[in-house]
Amino acid sequence: MAVDRRFVRSGMIAACMTALAACGAPPTETQNAPQATAECRIDADARIPWSDWRPEDDVSGTAIFDYSGCSKRLVFIAAEHENDPASDTFAAVRQMIAGDPDLVLIEGVPAQRGRNYQPVLDHAARVEATPGDNESMLAARLSDARGIPFVGAEPRDDAVLDYALENGVSEVELIGFYVLRQLPQMARSGEVDSVDGPDMAAAIEDLVPYFADETGLDREAVADIDTLPEFQEWYAGFNDRSFDEVLDMRDSVPSASLPDPARSNFISDIVADARDDFILARIEDALDAHDHVLIVYGGSHQTVQDPALQAAFGAPTRLR
Numbered sequence: 001m002a003v004d005r006r007f008v009r010s011g012m013i014a015a016c017m018t019a020l021a022a023c024g025a026p027p028t029e030t031q032n033a034p035q036a037t038a039e040c041r042i043d044a045d046a047r048i049p050w051s052d053w054r055p056e057d058d059v060s061g062t063a064i065f066d067y068s069g070c071s072k073r074l075v076f077i078a079a080e081h082e083n084d085p086a087s088d089t090f091a092a093v094r095q096m097i098a099g100d101p102d103l104v105l106i107e108g109v110p111a112q113r114g115r116n117y118q119p120v121l122d123h124a125a126r127v128e129a130t131p132g133d134n135e136s137m138l139a140a141r142l143s144d145a146r147g148i149p150f151v152g153a154e155p156r157d158d159a160v161l162d163y164a165l166e167n168g169v170s171e172v173e174l175i176g177f178y179v180l181r182q183l184p185q186m187a188r189s190g191e192v193d194s195v196d197g198p199d200m201a202a203a204i205e206d207l208v209p210y211f212a213d214e215t216g217l218d219r220e221a222v223a224d225i226d227t228l229p230e231f232q233e234w235y236a237g238f239n240d241r242s243f244d245e246v247l248d249m250r251d252s253v254p255s256a257s258l259p260d261p262a263r264s265n266f267i268s269d270i271v272a273d274a275r276d277d278f279i280l281a282r283i284e285d286a287l288d289a290h291d292h293v294l295i296v297y298g299g300s301h302q303t304v305q306d307p308a309l310q311a312a313f314g315a316p317t318r319l320r
Helices: 088-097 118-127 135-145 157-166 171-188 198-215 219-225 228-239 263-289 299-313
Strands: 063-069 072-079 103-110 150-154 292-298
Touching (some): 072 263, 072 299, 103 263, 292 299
16 A cells, blocks of 8 residues: 555545535624633633533534734634535635735644745645545645645654653553544545554555654654554554444544544643644744734634634634
């Protein structure tokens, strides 16, 4: 199996297959949002920890929130992850990029890659109108076409490892989680189509050392899970459920998403905390340098970041 090492990411977003109806809601202030006094500075400490997030806190479908104040504007597309060009998510991205923001922040791409990273654009061109497409790749294509810079907002995996180790997650557990998070996307794109065939064996043998390299680990540190039989054995002891379920998203969703979360779901919480701390810092950097910033991220990220953003701007206006 040939995995594109320039672009495979532990933080790559999922592509939901359900097309969404257009919202068409008029601009309103966020209903029931706590009112905050704008301080012109994002308060990262006000962010909701993922262990406290609840699915019912998210808005339904894709929404657009406008945080404005202090001569700055942050437009947040709180996306329902999609790959359908006719979806409400794709419509929201097209609508907001047509407004010519100064900079676009996208999910699933490390910030270290810099602006308009060519391998991202190459990948975005390859996946257009395929099951491997998503709103981040659409945003990259449209931004580049309009001469707008885009950049990823994801942390380096070695930084996530440091955060995870500080919070009780082992090296093997983090790499195993990264693999579990990648497999459903590979199944959707057709790279993996069974849980025990040669395609899965090749995926494990490629992804485990790849993620070890990305986090700065010696490959020997994860040698106990770098073949399919070893990974299956680790999984059975770690999550205590059938390996037959690894191609859905159950193993990598936040713990609050399930009535019976497994250990990997609590690792998802920790990794998401590391990500959102980093994303908020990138938003602040972007707003220091630009007046109008667009961010395209999964809707739950907007939910947990909203108190931190309201510290700077007060309650947002919902545009969609």
